[in-house]
Amino acid sequence: MEKTISTTSTIVASQTQAGTNAIADAQAKSRPQSTLRTYFAMLVQVSRWHLIGVIVVTVLFSLSEGIGIALLLPTLQVAGFNMAGQGEAGKYATRLANAFVSIGLHPTLILLLGVFVTLVGARTVLGQIQSVWMYKVQQDVEHHLRRRLYHAIADANWLFVCRSRATDFTHALTHEIYRIGNGTNLALVFTGEVVLGMLYMAIAFALSAGMTALVLISGAMLTFVFRGRTHAIEEQGEEVSTTNKSLYAATIEHLQSLKAAKTYGAEELNFSIFSALSDEVVRANVDGARQQAIAATWFELGSVMILAVVLYVSIRVLVVPPASILILLLLFARVMPRIMTGQHHYRAFVNSLPSFANLLNIEARCAAAAEPAAHPHDRMSLTRELAAEHISFTYSEGRVAAVKDLSLVIPAGKVVALVGPSGAGKSTIADILMGLVLPDSGTLRLDGRPVGPEGVRGWRDRIGYVAPDTFLFHDTIRANLKWARPDASEDEMLAALRQASVLDFVLGLKDGLDTVVGDRGMMVSQGERQRLALARAFLRRPSMLILDEATNSLDSENEGRVLDAIESRRGELTVVLIAHRLATIRWADLIYVVEGGKVVESGDWSSLSARRDGRFRALWEAQSLTI
Incomplete structure (x- = not known):
């Protein structure tokens, strides 16, 4: 079958890309803000109730850990540590002790430790629920985007499909959507870390508003300083997406042309092309990891320097009592690693946003080329x-x-x-x-x-259509026939096979209609594939x-058998x-x-x-x- 263009042609792909540069440039000008807004709007639309559940469980999870930390002061007091004269820390311990008394419980060491163990147990259960629900949200997002993009591609007119590179669609439906799903999980984890950090900051404010304010101001300055690094990570994410797409396209095309490559002795040429693309993917991914590591290193160093300055100012200037310093150090010791991992998760999420932008770009082009609904x-x-x-x-x-x-x-x-x-x-x-x-x-x-x-x-x-390069799914003969008309009965399928002069062949197979024909129908001969395709066309009536x-x-x-089958109609x-x-x-x-x-x-x-x-x-x- 002559075709003026080929869906896998690199030349056509280049022409198509040139035609869509304006769309890509327009989207690039508004990233990451518009992409981020679109992403979160999609997230709420797709998984609203599971998302609410994740937020509720995350808050409860954070509260269980925060309350456990809060119980440390009254536990120290019950254990014999003199909290008198310890400023806000002593007052805080007294208020918690009075709270227990008000509900009829005398705060003993056994009671407080029992409450702590109970909180840890509840936190473990909540953590399991949180993990499962986060994964459910991730899968909801992937499922939604996969269906949405596939539908957009299938609805596009044939000319647009011919002008596009098929492997770009396949890459977006698989690797890009996987990256978006993984980014969704990272965004949810980051949200949990933010909630827990806010709770820790609330406790810290209760102990020393001045010291905590100093930490927050310094942290905001540190984040501002690293905004350029975050932008660089996003750009690196775009490069990762582009290089992976090229490698994916080469993988599909090289495997499809393997027979021709062997015939022409071009295995080494294909290998060198594939190897070069693989090198580019490795380089882009390593550069991305390097950007992440550099950002993490400088952020950690900056955090330690800030903590040292804050401690000096708190002790020498603000005169924060030792007990408060002890608890604040514990809080900051717990929250700083979470801030650093939160920064890592946020950067990784930003790194995945280009995949979402690429998917939106493809979907928009497909929607612009969509056929009117029937x-x-x-x-x-x-x-x-x-x-x-x-x-x-x-x-x-x-x-x-x-x-x-x-x-x-x-x-x-x-x-x-x-x-x-x-x-x-x-x-x-x-x-x-x-x-x-x-x-x-x-x-x-x-x-x-x-x-x-x-x-x-x-x-x-x-219309019934039989192409020269007959395509059969790697499935049974029955499934391949029903693909053309899902409501067809077995009698109708047998009649179509008879009309196509292939019924005797099918009935002679061990599994009959339930015989699997192999990848692209390679388990049957070319003539049998053509007659099965003709039967599929006849089944459409x-x-x-x-x-x-x-x-x-x-x-x-x-x-002759195929032509006789047509002559009979x-x-x-x-x-x-x-x-x-x-x-x-x-x-x-x-x-x-x-x-x-x-x-x-x-x-x-x-x-x-x-x-x-x-x-x-x-x-x-x-x-x-x-x-």
Whole structure:
């Protein structure tokens, strides 16, 4: 099947990228703020109740730890430590002791230790719940984005899909969404660390407002100083996303072309290309880790310096009592590691945001190219004729038109053939007849009714299509048939197999309809794949069947079986045959000779072959040895 463009072509990918730079630049100007806002809006929309649950459990988890720290002062007092004259720490211990008395409990060492153990146990349970719910939110986000992006890709028009690189879609649906999900988990962990830090700061304020204020002001200054480092980490995240996408694309393309690579002896060339891309991924990831490590190192050093200054000022200037200093040191000793890990988690989350921006970019481009939704009652059938009137079509600006001023008629119930040399535009014409691509000019009419963007889905529901490169899923024959029509009964599947002359083959298999055909149908022969594909097309009960060079790679016996199957439906089914070999279309009711994207001759076999100076006769003579 000739195609003006290939979905995996690097050239097309470059052209597509050039066309989308404006979108990417516009998004880049507003990042990270707009991306962050969009991300959190999506998070709330997708997992609102689980998110609320995570926040509640996180608060309870933090409270259990904070209360455990708060019990330290009355525990010291009960243990015999003199809290008199210890300023706010002594008053705080007395207030907690009075609180126990007010509920009828005398604060003894055993009671306080028992409460502490209970709090630790509750904290353990809450931690388990928190971990599971965070993972649930992460999976909700991944599931939502995966479905949303896949739906956008599937809804995009075929021309847009052809102009795009398929591996970019695959990379976004897998690796990029995984990075976003992991970033979501990091954001939730960071939120928990912020809540716990705020609780610790509240306790610290109760003990020494001056010392705590000094810590917070210094911490804010430290964060301000490191804002440039955070931006650098985000840019590094964009590079990680880009290099991983290139490696992913190369992986898919190289594995798909492995047979050709072996045939051409290009294994080492492919290896060198793949190795270079892998080197780039390693370099980008290591650079990202280096940026994270440098930021963590300087933040830790800055934190230690701040703590030293705060301690000096608290002891020499603010004259904070020793007991308060002791508890504050304990608080800061616990909160500082959390601040550092929180910073690490925040940086890692920021590093994952470019993946979300990339996904939004792809989704926006797909949405801009989306086909109109099909009307539920707008199912079309071919009862009189399908006509193309002065249709022209070009795949992209600056290229030669694939179809030029094309006019032809497909009568209902007839077998119509499109013949011509490779690159003549036959497959593009088939795409236009199916509504996969819309003409730049001219009109496609079905029984006199124009088939516009809003009607193409309803028309395609009535079409059966068999491509030259038949695709079967790595699944059972039954599943492959039901893919075309999920509500088909077993009797209907058997009837379709019989019509395609492949029923005896299927029934002769050990597992019959439940036989797995292998990756792309490689467990069955080419002829059997083609006939299974034909059965799948018949199962749709189509109004029109298009065979796009579907018999070119078959031997004469299998080709004859496929053509016999189509002949058995003559008169009740409109058939469009696209072929190079003229022997396969001898029995067609109407033949169109296509060249340069237009019809140059038409008629039946007898009339066309009788024109000694005609284009069909030239093709006939060129293939005279095989006719």
